Amino acid sequence: MPDTASAPAAAPAGVSKTDAEPKPIPFIDLQAQRRRIEAPVNAAIQKVLAHGGFVMGPEVTALERRLAEHCGAKYVLSCSSGTTALLIPLMAKGVGPGDAVFVPSFTFTATAEVAVLAGATPVFVDVKRDTFNMDVKSLERAIYTARGLGLHPRVVIPVDLFGQPADMDEINTLCAKEGVWVLADTAQSYGAGYKNKRVGNLAEVSATSFYPSKPLGCYGDGGAVFTDDADLHQRMTHIRVHGQGKDRNENVCIGLTARLDTIQAAVLLEKMNIFDAECVERNRIAARYTALLKDVVETPVIRGDRTSVWAQYTIKSKKRGAIVSTLAAEKIPTALFYPRPIHTQPAYRMFPSVEGGLPVTEELALEALSLPMHAYLSESDQDRIVAAVAKAVG
Numbered sequence: 457m458p459d460t461a462s463a464p465a466a467a468p469a470g471v472s473k474t475d476a477e478p479k480p481i482p483f484i485d486l487q488a489q490r491r492r493i494e495a496p497v498n499a500a501i502q503k504v505l506a507h508g509g510f511v512m513g514p515e516v517t518a519l520e521r522r523l524a525e526h527c528g529a530k531y532v533l534s535c536s537s538g539t540t541a542l543l544i545p546l547m548a549k550g551v552g553p554g555d556a557v558f559v560p561s562f563t564f565t566a567t568a569e570v571a572v573l574a575g576a577t578p579v580f581v582d583v584k585r586d587t588f589n590m591d592v593k594s595l596e597r598a599i600y601t602a603r604g605l606g607l608h609p610r611v612v613i614p615v616d617l618f619g620q621p622a623d624m625d626e627i628n629t630l631c632a633k634e635g636v637w638v639l640a641d642t643a644q645s646y647g648a649g650y651k652n653k654r655v656g657n658l659a660e661v662s663a664t665s666f667y668p669s670k671p672l673g674c675y676g677d678g679g680a681v682f683t684d685d686a687d688l689h690q691r692m693t694h695i696r697v698h699g700q701g702k703d704r705n706e707n708v709c710i711g712l713t714a715r716l717d718t719i720q721a722a723v724l725l726e727k728m729n730i731f732d733a734e735c736v737e738r739n740r741i742a743a744r745y746t747a748l749l750k751d752v753v754e755t756p757v758i759r760g761d762r763t764s765v766w767a768q769y770t771i772k773s774k775k776r777g778a779i780v781s782t783l784a785a786e787k788i789p790t791a792l793f794y795p796r797p798i799h800t801q802p803a804y805r806m807f808p809s810v811e812g813g814l815p816v817t818e819e820l821a822l823e824a825l826s827l828p829m830h831a832y833l834s835e836s837d838q839d840r841i842v843a844a845v846a847k848a849v850g
């Protein structure tokens with residue numbers, strides 16, 4: 457028997473219940489993308505199922521070649537995630553105890569985690585308020601902080617946060633002067649440009665992620681390392697498969713199981729066919745957000761000499777709480793990246809930060825808020841999001 461006492465009230469004449477309720481807007485619409493490429497992706501997966509080369513099948517090599525052509529790096533090593541893409545080069549370069557690895561604290565955990573996994577010490581560096589990326593002056597101070605602590609400055613891991621390349625020329629110049637090498641964390645920025653180059657080709661080594669929500673994402677975990685250094689690439693190839701040498705009976709170093717599945721490579725090859733066009737769309741949508749929101753909240757800043765792939769569209773507002781709740785009431789999701797910066801986390805509190813601390817990071821942790829962003833966001837959905845933000849800040 458239906459419980460009439462708790463039955464919902466009838467909608468007014470002419471208004472169905474669904475008309476009255478706002479339609480949920482996805483934060484990232486992977487289904488819209490899937491509908492566009494469903495047939496070729498299904499065919500590519502079927503092909504792998506038929507040939508049966510699930511590990512290091514021909515699609516893996518084809519993807520590595522395609523990525524190298526796309527970004528201009530000489531060597532590409534696909535691997536199991538963005539995290540292993542960061543860890544493998546640290547292992548290959550012998551980074552370990554006593555070494556300082558300079559990382560922002562305003563980033564995803566993996567950036568600092570790999571330093572600890574390698575046995576080194578992460579040293580936290582502050583970021584710039586306008587771009588969210590590493591502050592080179594803070595990095596310079598952190599190198600002195602590390603030396604003062606008796607650590608050996610070894611690697612800088614700048615992060616291209618939310619899709620925009622960090623200040624790579626300034627970072628590369630400072631690191632060359634200080635004898636420190638650069639591992640660019642491009643997990644959020646593959647596809648972006650800097651001066652006349654592409655991400656993947658802006659540092660001695662770069663690492664990216666193909667996690668599904670990334671601008672170029674697969675249907676599971678995946679990643680890649682980019683370099684022009686043939687020897688380093690060779691060592692990383694060994695590490696990807698248990699330190700294996702010329703065959704499975706020879707181990708030349710300590711390694712991991714860190715290969716990219718062939719099925720994921722097949723999916724990525726299909727996604728690469730539409731990736732550049734999707735990046736154009738992401739930029740159009742981001743520009744429209746900025747035009748509509750610039751007088752309402754602090755909108756993201758992209759430097760004139762680079763482009764972003766808009767992994768996130770992130771605003772800043774002291775009224776963040778009100779924006780989150782107003783949008784939630786209208787079925788519009790938001791995301792907080794990163795409300796608890798890494799240096800404040802229990803697992804990382806014992807590691808040093810730059811002298812003078814991380815005031816900008818701590819400010820951004822309270823004010824940054826990401827809005828729905830993907831290549832298939834319609835103007836009508838975007839108008840709803842913008843109107844809700846404006847309503848929330850009054």
Ligand SMILES: Cc1ncc(COP(=O)(O)O)c(C=O)c1O
Pocket residue numbers: 537538539540563564566567615641643644665666667677678679
């Ligand atoms: C900046 C950054 N670095 C590293 C990673 C790690 O990538 P994965 O999740 O593929 O291991 C991520 C993923 O979210 C990231 O955003």
